[in-house]
Amino acid sequence: MIWETSELLHSLVSPLNETEVSIGANGKLVEKKVAEERGYTVEKVNTTLQVSIPYKAEGGYRKSFVSRDLYEYYVFHLYLEQISVDEAEIAARLRFHRIIVTPLLRCHIFTENQTLARERSFTIYLGGVPEDVVLVSIQLNGRDFTLPLTNTSTYKVTEVLHPNGTHGYTLTVLFDDPIVKLQFSRKAVAMQHILNVNYTLAVQPGNEPYYHETTVTALTRVSPPVFDANCSESSIHFKLDHRPFDYFWELVIGSDVLTSDLADRRGYIFSNDSQSLRLDVPLFTNGFKYQDVTLKGFSGTFEILVRVRETSEVQTSTVKTCLFSPKEFIMCSTNGKVNVVANLSLPIPSGGSPAETSLRDKSCRPKDADGTRALFSFAVNDCGAIIMLGRDSVTYRNEIIFSSVRNPENLSSKNRVLLECTYTVAGLHALFSAYKFESDTVGVGRIVHSNRIIEGPAVDPTSASTRRSVTVRPRYQPSAKYIKVSSFLKNLSNKGLHNF
Known part of the structure; x- marks a missing residue:
């Protein structure tokens, strides 16, 4: 702070007199060396005395003040002594008291994000807090906490003192704390942790409040869930x-x-x-x-x-x-391919072999066979398949036949192994063997023996209650054509079960 005054501190002092000025504070003069150490200076510029005193010089004090923002001002009780000597070498001593007050100066309270993502916690430093201002509470994402925090709190606030008289506070909050907001960043493919902090400080004495807000964020790489x-x-x-x-x-x-x-x-x-x-x-x-x-x-x-x-x-x-490795199974795929491993130990006559079996179309032979089982792989709408229409489902039926039996219709029930694939109408895009097969979902498979049934998926199609006589369509392969079965069935006058 600088104060300027006339070289003559009083009108009774003659400008012809020689003068000497000493400086001090609070009514006490200090030696010239001490004044220099404290930063006091008195300079004569033409007919003006210029007194310069550092803001934080000994002998003065500061005060914080809130007016929307936080300000401070400095007060110094200046004490001057001027000795003048006239021509007769008679000395006159004049002592002068003056209170010097600075204008309001804005306080620069700041926050510094000291967070390290690898530590998985926020570290926020609030600095530049004047000595007569204290932190009384914090608000974290809208939730208030009064200081000092309890011992059970997961948050930590530590005061930091500095030699220049200011102090600060370090706040620590874990990323995983429920109070921290989370937001997925699509651009960074990372999790953004967000913490809004509102500091409430109070000027002492009087507890005049001042608020300081900040928002800190941190990105942490996250991986999608893994089963x-x-x-x-x-x-x-x-x-x-x-x-x-x-x-x-x-x-x-x-x-x-x-x-x-x-x-x-x-x-x-x-x-x-x-x-x-x-x-x-x-x-x-x-x-x-x-x-x-x-x-x-x-x-x-x-x-x-x-x-x-x-x-x-x-x-x-x-x-x-x-x-x-099931002993027996049937797969009904969405593209109409059927894979079957069937146990044929009962239907095959004594001395026969599963390798000698076929489907209704005798050209459809097993891909592989052992002593009791045969593996068939075929198109669901091929190999002599019978197509049965229900209200909400379509069933493709075929049969495993021993080659010595010429007419499958004459087989006794104990010798028959039926293969069925049932598809829901809503998901089926094509139907007869004259058309290319496509389904939205897999079919429900069944292997029907004379005394038991081996089922595929546990999704029950809706079955109709009546049947007509079975007619087998001949095998031929025209160019592929698609139809939606549900539309086809709407044109049927009879909504019961139909065999083709």
Whole structure:
């Protein structure tokens, strides 16, 4: 601070007199050396005395003041002594008191984000706090906390003192604390942690409040959820432990979002609680893909996609492949291909072999056979298939026949092994063997023996109550043509079961 006055502190002092000025504070003069150490200076500029005193010089004090913003001002009790000597060498001593007050100066309270993402916690420093201002409370994302914090608090506030008289506060909040807001950043493919902090400070004495706000953010790389998957004898088990931010993704099977309703319709076993999600996918349910089908078994693969909920962008997937070895099975695929391993130990006459069997069309022979079983792979609408229309479903039936039997219609029931694939009408795009086959969902397969039934997927189609006599359509292969079966059935006058 600088104060200027006339060289003559009083009108009685003659300008012809020689003068000497000493300086001090609070009514006490200090030696010239001490004044220099404190930064006091007195300079004569023409006929003016210029007194300069540092803001924080000893002998003065500062005060904080709130007027919308936070200000400070400095007060110094100046004490001057001027000795003048006239021509007769008579000395006159004049002592002068003056209170010097600075204009209001803005206080620069600041926050510094010292967060390190690898430590998974926010570290925020509030600095530049004047000595007569204290932190009394904080607000974190709208929730108030009075200082000092309790010992059980997960937040930490530490005071930091500085040699210049100011002080500061360091606030620590864990990323995983429930009070921290989370927002998924699609651009960064990361989780953004957000903390809004409102500091309440009070000027002492009087507790005049002053507020300082800041918002800090941090990005942490996150990975989409990943299932644990295990094989069983007849299914694949998936388990997913929940994380706080997993709601940013959705789980998809094929093109359908995994829900309890989807699981019920497809025959999955589904549970979802606050801790984990569990999915049990039985063999032959929709979504399975099969490879390497042999008499010994096959590999079944099931895939669960993980995609961003807001954009439907696929991020990752969990794919599980298991080896299955059922003794007997039937697969009815969406493209109309049927794979069957059937136990023929009872229908085959003594001395016969499963390799000597065929389907209704005797050109459709087993791909492989052993002493009791045969493997067939054929198109569902080929090999002499019988097509049966119901109200909401279409069933393709074929039969495994021992080659010595010429007329399948004359077989006794104990010698017959029927193969059935049933598709829902709503998902079926094509029908007779004259057309190319396509279905939205897999078919429900059954192997019908004389005394038992081997079923495929556990999704029951709607069956009709009546049947007519069976007529087998001849095998021929015109150019492919598609029809929607549900539209075809609307034109049928009789809504019962129809055989072709």
